[in-house]
Amino acid sequence: MRLHWSHSLSAADFPRQAYEALRARLEQATPFNHLGWLDGAERALEPGQQLHILLGWEEQRLVLCLPLIRCRERQAGLPLWVVRHLGYPLADRIALLIEPSQWPRLGEVLALIRRRLPHALLQLSEITPLAGQAGQFAAWQRHSWFAEQRLSCRAPEHRLSAADRAEPSGDLRYKLRKARRRCSEMGASILRLRPDAQSIDALCEALREVEQVSWKGEQGVGIFSGERRQRWMFDALHALAAADCLRVVMVEHQGRCVSYRLGLFERGRLYDYNLAFRPEYASLGAGRLLLDEWIRWGLDDDWQCIDASRVSLSGSGHQLHERQTGAVEQQRWTFYSRRPSGLLLGLLYGAWRQLKPYLQRRRGRSSAAGAEPSP
Known part of the structure; x- marks a missing residue:
């Protein structure tokens, strides 16, 4: 494998066709590996963030592509150099685009990354688990001061089947019937949208407007929050729509x-990426109604699966939990370098891991004492 660097996805030496061929060959690739998504991420980089793309070739065939960001971040209160995969933090799930035949070369890859991008911490978040890859990362662990593999997400999924044509039972059926009745009474309609390059910009503006008045917009955590995220989303969603990788279901009134759900579509799998609604319509219960519309649409178009894309590891309130038939685990790999900054950060993190259970027990005892009735 021949390894070399490129500095931009739009550079003349970046092999866009070879990249798409590599992505198409790897079954674990997700919409967040799509060049359109990554192009948007690159254009939204903040000052001080440096993009470095490591390419690996076997003769004329691209077998590895790692677009990496190097930047200063505060870790444990210290300004340190950190390396991440391009797309963080808005990419819900990514695959490392490395041909399985090249996994034994990952030790060489890490050495090259460290020479080109000196850092205290290299962290790869929301990585799809691959058979055998965990063992190959052992080489990175051996050459790190400290390394950690953690489960970062267990996203519910629903595999579509003929049974989904029947109305769900129990409490879910009651909630869906109630939401449909409210929609009918107010004269609202449910739309399925498959935007293309001509219609996506106006649609993005409508979705942004809804999110801005929702709690996500008020708290500044939405995918359209801030100028950079907004530019990223408009560019990325435009490219995905042009590639027929975008689906939207919405409730329209007057x-x-x-209310809407935005999904990214890849190889028969719909990634339920974002949900927002106007606060004055909160009682409508449109979230479950639109999730049910995903399932109905999937049955009509022969989708294989509805995927929650990403949820909190604990306390997730995603409505797909009510209908899940399985789950997709995502991992976070963290490697602390043997540079002085990496040694210090690893020591601080190790101390925090030892101290955290004690603090949690203490907090639990304080909460229990506070809940006891006064004599």
């Missing part, structure tokens, strides 16, 4: 969108 000609305007009041």
Whole structure:
């Protein structure tokens, strides 16, 4: 494998066709590996963030592509150099685009990354687990001061089947019937949208407007929050729509969108990426109604699976939990270098891991004492 660096996805030496061929060959690739998504991420980089793309070739065939960001971040209160995969933190799930035949070369890859991008911490988040890859990362662990593999997400998924044509039972059926009745009474309609390059910009503006007035917009945590994220989303969603990788279901009332679910589509799998609704329509219960519409649409178009994309590891309130038939685990790999900054950060993190259980027990005892009735 021949390894070399490129500095930009739009550079003349970046092999876009070879990249797409590599992505198509690897079954674990997700929409967040799509060049359109990564192009948007590159254009939204903040000052001080440096993009470095490691390419690996076997004769004329691209077999490895790692687009990496190097930047200063505060870790444990210290400003340190950190390396991450391009797309962080808005990419819900990524695959490392490395042909399995090249996994034994990962030790050489890490050495090259460290020479080109000196850092205290290299962290790869929301990585899809691959058979055999965990063992190959042992080489990175051996050459690190400290390394950690953690489960970062267990995203629910629902595999579509003929049974989904029947109305769900129990409490879910009651909630869906109630939401449909409210929609009917207020004259709202449910739309399925498959945007293309001509229609996506106006649609993005409508979705942004809904999110801005929702709690996500108020707290500044939405995918359209801030100028950089907004530019990223408009660029990325435009490219995904042009590639027919975008689906939207929405509730429309009096000609305007009041609630929507945005999904990214890849190889028969719909990634339920974002949900937002206008606060005055919160009682409508449109979230479950739109999730049910995903399932109905999937049955009509022969999708294989509805995927929650990403959820919190604990306390997730994603409505797909009510209908899940399985789950997709995502991992976070963290490697602390043997540079002085990496040694210090690893020591601080190790101390925090030892101290955290004690603090949690203490907090639990304090909460229990506070809950006891006064004599």
